[in-house]
Amino acid sequence: MRRDYITVEQAVPMAGLRIALTQGVPGPWGEAAKAFFNIKGIDFQPVIQNGGQPNAELQAWTGQNSAPCAVLDDERPRSHWSEILMLAERMQPEPRLVPLDEEERVAMFGIAHELCGEDGFGWSARLLMLHIMEQTNAGVPIEHMRRKFSSGAPLDHAASRAGQILDMLARRAEKQQARGSDYLVGDALSAADIYWTCFSNLVVAMDEADCPMPQYYRDWGAGCVQLIGQPVPDVLIAHRERILRRHFSLPMWF
Ligand SMILES: N[C@@H](CCC(=O)N[C@@H](CS)C(=O)NCC(=O)O)C(=O)O
Numbered sequence: 001m002r003r004d005y006i007t008v009e010q011a012v013p014m015a016g017l018r019i020a021l022t023q024g025v026p027g028p029w030g031e032a033a034k035a036f037f038n039i040k041g042i043d044f045q046p047v048i049q050n051g052g053q054p055n056a057e058l059q060a061w062t063g064q065n066s067a068p069c070a071v072l073d074d075e076r077p078r079s080h081w082s083e084i085l086m087l088a089e090r091m092q093p094e095p096r097l098v099p100l101d102e103e104e105r106v107a108m109f110g111i112a113h114e115l116c117g118e119d120g121f122g123w124s125a126r127l128l129m130l131h132i133m134e135q136t137n138a139g140v141p142i143e144h145m146r147r148k149f150s151s152g153a154p155l156d157h158a159a160s161r162a163g164q165i166l167d168m169l170a171r172r173a174e175k176q177q178a179r180g181s182d183y184l185v186g187d188a189l190s191a192a193d194i195y196w197t198c199f200s201n202l203v204v205a206m207d208e209a210d211c212p213m214p215q216y217y218r219d220w221g222a223g224c225v226q227l228i229g230q231p232v233p234d235v236l237i238a239h240r241e242r243i244l245r246r247h248f249s250l251p252m253w254f
Contacts, residue, residue, distance in 0.1 A: 005046045008057035011071075017044040017091075020058055020069040022051040026213050026254050028122050028198040030068040033084045035194045038249050040092035044070075052141045066148070081116040082109070085191050097191040104186045111172070111184060111192040114165050115199050119151055121165040124158035125202040125224050131155055132223040138216065155227070162203075162228045169196060170233035177235070182242060189247055196236065197243045204232050210244060211252045 011018040017037070021030040037044050049055055049067035059065040062077035069079040070087055078084050089098050099105050115121045126149055133140045172184055184192040201211060203225050205218040225232060244250065 003044075003046055005048045007048055008055075008061055011045065011047040012061055014045065015073050017042065017070060017072045018047050019044050019071075020047040020049040020062070020067050021254065022067040023048045024214070024254060025051060025217055026198070026201055026211055026252055027051070027067055028195075028202060029081055029116060031198040031201075031252060031254070032081070032116075032191070032195050033068040033070065033088075035198065035248055036085060036088040036097055036191065039095060039097070039189075039194075039247055040088055042088065042092050052145055054144075081112065081195075085112075095189065097189070097194065099186050099188070099190055101186065104190070108185045108190045108192045111169070112195055114168065115192075115195040119153075119161055121162055122199050122202060123149065123151075124162040124165075125199070127155065127158040128162065128224045128227045129202070129220045131227070132220050159227050159229060162224075163230050166228070166230070166232060166236065170235050173233075173235045173239050182239075184239070189243070193239070193243045194247070197240045197248070200232070200236065200240045203228070204237055204240075206240075206244065206252075210248075210250045213252075213254070 005023055008020070019033060019037075021027065021034065049058055049065070049069075051067075055065035058069065062069045062071065062079060064077075064079050066079060068084060069077050070084050071077045072087060072091070078087050085097065089096070099108055113120060117123065130142055130145055134142050169184070176182075176184060181187045183189055184196065201221070203221050205211070205213070205221050
């Protein structure tokens with residue numbers, strides 16, 4: 001379902017599903033959104049968001065300037081990870097990515113928050129990356145990104161949150177395997193598996209053949225693991241590889 005990007009200006013008058021995505025890098029929130037729609041066979045039009053930039057046109061269209069942001073026809077823009085997931089579920093319920101069973105739903109949304117939410121894994125890894133960018137003069141507008149994405153806690157808090165979440169996920173993956181499931185929740189694929197697959201790329205870069213992303217992005221991930229101070233458990237990388245191969249369109253394209 002590879003498609004060329006269009007600008008916000010081109011996207012605004014269009015009908016259908018348009019999704020603003022950071023062009024040129026596999027932003028984990030954006031890659032997860034893309035995977036939901038791809039897995040469900042829902043067509044969408046990628047729209048350019050420029051990472052770290054003001055994105056004034058996107059701001060005027062959607063009331064915010066981050067990616068991803070999904071706009072279906074003339075409905076309200078959806079930029080929170082859970083809004084985008086629920087939109088995908090509504091547009092095409094099968095295959096389900098939010099479990100029907102209420103206990104499993106709670107587990108899935110809990111894991112998703114730990115991966116995607118404020119003070120979660122992606123949030124914390126990004127703060128570690130901003131620190132690395134600053135040390136290496138990476139040319140990224142650090143102050144703009146900190147203003148958007150800092151919670152005011154010190155760097156060691158971000159490192160320990162990322163480590164705690166990795167431990168929690170590894171324990172869960174092991175328990176699930178012991179009961180005969182290849183998935184993080186219940187016995188089937190859910191958004192939790194997709195989020196982990198995409199967010200794992202922040203710490204252990206996917207193979208070039210699967211995800212041809214810039215070398216600097218790979219280097220930031222390795223630096224991130226050093227700051228976390230513990231390796232990413234093998235069980236989680238094996239899980240990521242299984243989900244990638246079974247459920248993603250490869251190579252990724254951004
Ligand atoms: N709004 C999303 C999070 C989106 C997000 O954090 N996007 C980042 C991904 S690194 C982004 O757009 N960064 C580039 C930028 O801010 O320009 C949510 O809470 O679900």
